Amino acid sequence: MTTPTQALSDAGVSIWLDDLSRPRLEDGSLKALIAEKNVVGVTTNPTIFQTAITKGHGYDDQLRELVASGADAEKAVFEITTADVAAGCRLFAPVAEATNGVDGRVSIEVDPRKAWDTAGTIAEAKRLHGKVAEPNVYIKIPATVEGLEAIAETLAAGISVNVTLIFSLERYRAVVNAFMIGLEKAKAAGHDLSQIHSVASFFVSRVDTEVDTRLDTIGTDQAKALKGKAGLANARLAYQIYQQEFTTERWKLLADAGALPQRPLWASTGVKDPAYPDTLYVTGLVAPNVVNTMPEKTLEATYDHAQVTGDTITGTYAESNAHLDALAAQGIDYNDVVTVLETEGLDKFVASWNDLLTDVETTLSETAHGARA
Template sequence: MSDLTPTAQLSAAGVSIWLDDLSRERLNSGSLQKLIEEKNVVGVTTNPSIFQAAISNGGPYSEQVSELARRDADVETAVFEITTQDVANACDLFAPIAEASKGVDGRVSIEVDPRKAWDTEGTIAEAKRLHEKVGKSNVHIKIPATLEGLEAITETLAAGISVNVTLIFSLERYRAVINAFLLGIEKAKENGHDLSQIHSVASFFVSRVDTEIDKRLTALAEKGERSDEANALKGKAGVANARLAYQIYQEQFGSERWKLLAEAGALPQRPLWASTGVKDPAYPDTLYVTELVAPNVVNTMPEKTLDATFDHAVVTGDTVTAHYDESNAVLNALEGLGVHYDDVVALLEKEGLEKFVTSWNELLEDVQQTLNSAKEA
């Protein structure tokens, strides 16, 4: 039996643990530093929902908001200043890890305004603006994997900017994301950038796939339509989908096209497992951690999942690459029951983007109210 903690075992198995959360409170209190020291956290991801939750609590942000109010800053400027400051400070905290890992880890992600997810040129401009404002070599700019986002991913990488591609649900879209990445690195090479300094991850969402598919399986079972088959497939689609994504990763980054870029110093775009908090309490709370262990991946976890992993996860090495046939069988069985994969992933992308836009609008409303209060004080 290993003397290592489960999170240390995960790291040893090739999984980089990133925290899916950031706030000024975490930075100021030292709690983030503690997670680095004790639970093997080597990076951070953020999204509009995370910032909305953090900033709506006020507290550590009140002084900066008051200063912005004195400067008569508009709400868009205020949100930009607040979020980029948190990310820049987190980048400083993770700088030693970034240096030790040659930039592979120690990354902090910040997402473009989600309202620009369908605007290619707007996303490219926002990505460059965020990158310049944060001003840290270990920042990742998050770009949603919409069809409009694919060209933005390519052009942002071509400018030498590291990218976290987010909201990937389908295997077909994941192939397109890898192609966009390869195009971007090819262009970056033409543009004279040092390819060894450009990093990227592709964030493949897991638990939301089970949530939607399980809902459809439950409806089938309640109708009495092949209920045993439907119930037997619950909780299996998310892991199967992610495992097949890793198979694509292995194929694409074993290609001749990739080898030419690798010889020029390029680094592969690592798969990142996102949405790894278990939504159904009937499932093990470490399901999307222990079943997705493979070399050269990232698992970004909410703190609840991180704590559960540290406390009792059983890490048994690679739980991905021996399961490709089984994973294909799961998706085929779902299709056979009338649970259509393409419908599910299209809905999940739509809902994911809507959720982020809603959170962003709520964030703008909260900050506007705080600015107004500060001006009246």
């Protein structure tokens, strides 16, 4: 019997897990998800690493080594996270080989405090790529205005990029443009374009969270009837852009040189409102050549009871545009929504990074004094 996760894979959706830790790597649980639940990649973020490092004892040996070497929190975070990502890349190497590098990917994030620093982001991306030193690593770069040039230059250097924190359709078009600029430069520099990969991570559930709050504030029955639909509508229109941008003459020149398209990746797919189906942002965003990166809870729900009915994006564009128009008619300013979400998203990234550094500093101190419980 075909499982829901197999049905998703058959429909062209690559399932990635939004989680990575050393215990998960060592206890075989991640390997089991690859074998049993069609997981073909992993994404990470500072909060995931913070939880992994500070809870339990999976990192005790490396922490003792780092203390002995005099490492500070910044050095410790760099060494620990790159070691986990490199190990993850090795675990997924057979998947990467079987898919010619399209899947089998593990993402690691540039220090989000550099999100507004183009040169700093480029340097950090190259540093992370060199340290992990595995061909199937993705370097995550936020899609800020300053990040667009960093995305292009990182790709131009032959480094595969996961562009993260995309909310607006306009910014997504700019991300696709940066991707193509990067490949054009890589081609001019003599890089093999078939070895440079990218995904564009479009955030979904947070759009509903912000829009629903505004609709509740309006409070009318007409406003409340629009709740829970903006996230899907926004992502579906992003897929329309993907279809448009990767059929142009500009793209054809790159494809003829061996380039593969930058796939849309659906991020923030865990449902925030318990009133909504727990697989809403999975079954509602099925289409060929996309990635859905799921927290484990969403993955388990998908495997258990998701109803996968094939492509649920193509053919929805008029309806999706009509929904955004209906929101505008209620006074919901789309541009303000996505601006707020990007600002909040970056603030959360930076706060998580600072929390990670603080907790690792505490953990290093406890390790040095033999006080780890």
